[in-house]
Amino acid sequence: MVNIVSFNINGLRARLPRLLEFLEREKPDIVCLQELKGEPDALPTDQVEAAGYKALWHGQKGFNGVAFLSRGDGDLKLRRAGLPDDPAPEQARYIEAEAHGLIVASIYLPNGNPVGSEKFGYKLEWMARLEQHAAALLAEERPVVLAGDYNVIPEDRDTFSVKAMAHDALMQPESRAALRRIVHQGWTDALRQVHPDDDRLYTFWDYQAAAWPRDAGFRIDHFLLSPQAADRLAGAGVHKWARGEEKASDHAPVWLQLHDA
């Protein structure tokens, strides 16, 4: 069994104690991190390595930043940092590696707010580039896991309030259509596949307006599996408990289990 976690930590410096506790408790084989908010040199990677993980980083000062952690001495080989033809390559939003016989990507997709701004256009352009690259990955006919914070609420039932989010970039028809175009290439949304009837399957709760105690969340962190990975799907879920910890990220870690090949 291979255990994979994707976690938008919202600042590695601020979240390091929570991350180290999480690694000790769950001991996942592969961790895909997003929103490091720091350059690799400024980050305490030695403590992560002391916890038993090898790391691969693609970071920048202050914003964005994605990484992998791989447990033990297992292979962890970089395939690429950044998307092909990335419209803003200085933004560290994509890293892809080979680990445990899988191709894995850690994705931090642009937020895109406010709608109608340059940022929204950048989001859609970035998603078009991801669509192209995802098609190339599918063509390899290998087990591939595209993990991360997609900043897209796939369906109305994936948010606590359609009305509250109606004007948000995360659930605009264009954002959803762009995600659907990728999924319809042949990817499996693992969390929805495993929990087809859960209408409170959330991965994010805002810090504001008592969103967490009200369970006013939405689902924006996703695992997309190639057919060769989906055939091995054993389980998937949300580590919701982590959102209730002191000094928690506003995202909960999401997890995926794949049977051995």
Add this chain to the structure above:
DNA sequence: ATGACTTCTCTAAGAAGA
């Protein structure tokens, strides 16, 4: 509501997040 909360950083009130 030019807010709320939390992170980062040019450590102030600001930018950005979602």
